[in-house]
Amino acid sequence: MDFFELISEPIDITTVARRVVPPECGATVTLDGYVRKFTKGRETLHLFYEAYEPMALKEMRKLIEQAKRDFEISNVGIVHRLGRLEIGETSVVISVAAPHRKAAFAACEWLIRELKRTVPIWKKEVYADGEVWVEGESEPPAVAGG
Amino acid sequence: MDFFELISEPIDITTVARRVVPPECGATVTLDGYVRKFTKGRETLHLFYEAYEPMALKEMRKLIEQAKRDFEISNVGIVHRLGRLEIGETSVVISVAAPHRKAAFAACEWLIRELKRTVPIWKKEVYADGEVWVEGESEPPAVAGG
Amino acid sequence: MSVRVLFFGATADVAGKRETSIDLGGNSNVGAALESVLRDQPSLQSYKLLFSVNQEYAELDTSISDGDELAIFTPVSGG
Amino acid sequence: MSVRVLFFGATADVAGKRETSIDLGGNSNVGAALESVLRDQPSLQSYKLLFSVNQEYAELDTSISDGDELAIFTPVSGG
Numbered sequence: 037m038d039f040f041e042l043i044s045e046p047i048d049i050t051t052v053a054r055r056v057v058p059p060e061c062g063a064t065v066t067l068d069g070y071v072r073k074f075t076k077g078r079e080t081l082h083l084f085y086e087a088y089e090p091m092a093l094k095e096m097r098k099l100i101e102q103a104k105r106d107f108e109i110s111n112v113g114i115v116h117r118l119g120r121l122e123i124g125e126t127s128v129v130i131s132v133a134a135p136h137r138k139a140a141f142a143a144c145e146w147l148i149r150e151l152k153r154t155v156p157i158w159k160k161e162v163y164a165d166g167e168v169w170v171e172g173e174s175e176p177p178a179v180a181g182g
Numbered sequence: 183m184d185f186f187e188l189i190s191e192p193i194d195i196t197t198v199a200r201r202v203v204p205p206e207c208g209a210t211v212t213l214d215g216y217v218r219k220f221t222k223g224r225e226t227l228h229l230f231y232e233a234y235e236p237m238a239l240k241e242m243r244k245l246i247e248q249a250k251r252d253f254e255i256s257n258v259g260i261v262h263r264l265g266r267l268e269i270g271e272t273s274v275v276i277s278v279a280a281p282h283r284k285a286a287f288a289a290c291e292w293l294i295r296e297l298k299r300t301v302p303i304w305k306k307e308v309y310a311d312g313e314v315w316v317e318g319e320s321e322p323p324a325v326a327g328g
Numbered sequence: 329m330s331v332r333v334l335f336f337g338a339t340a341d342v343a344g345k346r347e348t349s350i351d352l353g354g355n356s357n358v359g360a361a362l363e364s365v366l367r368d369q370p371s372l373q374s375y376k377l378l379f380s381v382n383q384e385y386a387e388l389d390t391s392i393s394d395g396d397e398l399a400i401f402t403p404v405s406g407g
Numbered sequence: 408m409s410v411r412v413l414f415f416g417a418t419a420d421v422a423g424k425r426e427t428s429i430d431l432g433g434n435s436n437v438g439a440a441l442e443s444v445l446r447d448q449p450s451l452q453s454y455k456l457l458f459s460v461n462q463e464y465a466e467l468d469t470s471i472s473d474g475d476e477l478a479i480f481t482p483v484s485g486g
Binding site: 240 | 334336337338341375376380383384385399401402403404405406407
Binding site: 148 | 417462
């Protein structure tokens, strides 16, 4: 019941949140990330997300596997949208269902932090006077095996 | 744009999550609590929630005010459902929008913990062979002014 | 003086009603009101009870005035 | 041996293409492949670059074999 997807259509967060719910669970924590209108005072008109799709899906799968090892959670759903997004539209949803909400909060927070660090997706911000590919601020992941 | 409601109809969590989003924000964290099928191995057929409604709304308002003092968040929405709920239906949704997700996670986790401790709502679990009003496990709130 | 008393959840089931009214002397408090309620509803004694006066959490020594709304309930279990 | 090279986001814009192919001697690694790419695309040098080989993160000393898929990109910014 875990899932990870890259889609080009709008994300319905209720659907994502509901798909991770097993009968024994008590709480789902959902992170809904969306397009900001202002970044450092500059107005964004819209955004464009691009992924290295097969690798992004591999990395999303790894994140879910790691989260399920490290936290007492039942199911994880991750959906990231690609292509052009308007202001306020959801770019990413991460839902974590767990018997106890504490683990769901911790795992969801860990997953979004790691997703931004490891999943090969890039965001282009489009302004009235130009556009910029945003460079991630986090350290790249350590390479297993080198 | 904060809101707090007691409703008897099903809760649509996307709507709740969206209502807290201001243009400057980057993330919304949503806690979706729902009816568990099994509690301590006993099968629940359905649940019933009752509130001391005017006091519950007062306490919900206080929680939001406190959260906005203590965390760097923009908006909070809390919707708690009352009446009969079937297994898997959402009983409570808390959505917190913030410029940075860390504060949204922290505030949402604090809000659900405090809601369960302070907001006068009671849950009745109905089993095949009886029903029980669940007694809260948390300490009652300290009285201001005594 | 007269005080309105509300019950919810378990306390409403035990009391067999959701609301009652009690008469108290002047300068009363939650403790005195509770004693009066328990005379009618001794079964409530076996529950852990919380109180509010006019929809604010209260303790046994919180004072009560004529027309106040006292609620008696078990620890909350919403969420 | 031949290696397929993919670019994304900023690196695709700078390279002016999303994909290319390079020829390397045997027993090569990411560092050698990068040198080859930079000869054609020197502007990439001003970017912080990450690498993957066959869709797994790689470093400069990660070895590359014939037919491998090398990707060159800037730090990711999804979410």
